[in-house]
Amino acid sequence: MPSLADTQLSFTRALRDPAAPVPAGIIAWSGNAPKRRFDVYRNNVYSSLADVLAGRYPAIQRLVGEEFFRAMARVFIDAKPPTSPMLMQYGEGFAAFLDAFPPVAELPYLGDVARIEWAWSRAYHAGDAQPLDPARLHAVVPEAFAGLRFVLHPSLHLLTSRFPAFSIWHANVEDAAMPPIDLGAGGEDTIVVRPRLSVEVRALPAGARQFLDTLSRGERLDAAAEAASATDGFDLELNLRELLRLGAFCDFTSDEGGADDNN
Amino acid sequence: MNAHSLAGRFGPHAIPLRAGVGLKPDHYQEIAESTPDIGWFEVHPENYMGAGGPPHHFLERIRGDYPLSLHGVGLSIGSDGPLDKDHLARLAVLVKRYEPGLFSEHLAWSTHESMYLNDLLPVPYTRAAQDRICEHVDEVQAAIKRPMLLENPSTYVRFAGSEMDEVEFLEGIARQSGCGLLLDVNNVYVSATNHAYDAHGYIDRFPVDLVGEIHLGGHSRDEDDAGEPLLIDDHGSAVADPVWALYAHAIGRAGAVPTLIEWDNDIPAWPVLQDEAAAAEALMRRMAGKAVKKPHALAR
Known part of the structure; x- marks a missing residue:
């Protein structure tokens, strides 16, 4: 009997190579060929990991079709197999893989749609934090607003695409008919956040990405508004109201002091 | 060691001598809100x-x-290579x-090596493998500060x-490491069919004094290169009739044992799982009385 180490090495090599013979020493009770038996393990490995990817990237699967998705998943699994039993973390890098995978070069937006789906699963498992209660801002005197520094929710992800990635994602997770998507219509920014139990995904209005990026660096509200106003059509009041309603923040501090210390 | 003493070592969080169900996200809301009459979850x-x-x-x-049981799928206890220390630490937490x-x-x-293959791959039943697995079981039991199954x-x-055969292999590990055993009756049926041995005979030789839990689940049917039956353990359907019969036989030997309904693929609506659990519990009550071992009073 070969050592346990050698047995597992040859078993693993044969699992990963569908053309390889069944390793020596692996038998069926009847003495007949054990190929179909060994193939159960081969199939379990790849199909269970493809299931994980399909669960993580449902919009991508819908966009390319199940058969193509599973064949593509196999290429990805061979290139980037999981290195941990924590499969909730498996599938990182799938977006970059799609960007560079020649057979999908005609669908250049796939990578950015996959980035939204990856952010969704990160947000789902992220640490919990209570979203900021907008009522706390009622205690802030108007002249102190400019000096507020908002703390972004720990589950928040921001994505920028030169394609209408949010619209494509949305159409493909709603199980609706895919509306005509104008790839020349310009890019979309997306916010992904899980303020409570549900992951929320929204397209961001003009300037909001710059606004949130600036806030995420711990800068003041006036500095963030200034950065965002470089984009035409940025509406500070609308953005602040909608982001608060969405639960994008979990706290704030004030340069003026005093207004936020009673939570 | 038996189900009593195993449960006793877990103190006030013991799993009762009832049927439990594998908890799935599909059913979170319904279970949290309606708190159905189920013995425990896994x-x-x-x-x-x-x-x-x-x-x-x-x-x-x-x-x-509810009482809760944790059923790991990723520790790779049968690997020749070392256990993943990070994973063990996360489990302990x-x-x-x-x-x-x-x-x-x-x-x-x-x-x-570094690849997680996401399948439960078979181990050769050798003394060397037994020793390696005992070391891994010791490491797990030390990390979680309690015996495992x-x-x-x-x-x-x-x-x-x-x-050696599977029963001897498992019993040797349990006696050497002090762990208990989880008897998956569907797995017994699947393996016995796949390797043409007698499932009832397997149960008859199984060291039931070491059994702390039983699993029941569904399988699917295929065939091998020679056209012989090849059953696949896919947990994607109801418990099959011959597996219920084998379960009755096992309980008849072991007495009442916490029994889990496993259904991980094509997951049905919650009431279907609740009915499977009720069927297991009814059989457990009917058969356990015939057991040599007395039913114990651990139910909460």
């Missing part, structure tokens, strides 16, 4: 190793209402947080170099 710890979100939210709520009544893992390997596998191939 989860795969790997699905609760994230920082937060719905998995922890619902598991905390449901743990507040979960055990501390949720205080499960039982922790179980598989007689299988799923990691090779080791589950008999479903297998599709055999190793020409095996030196």
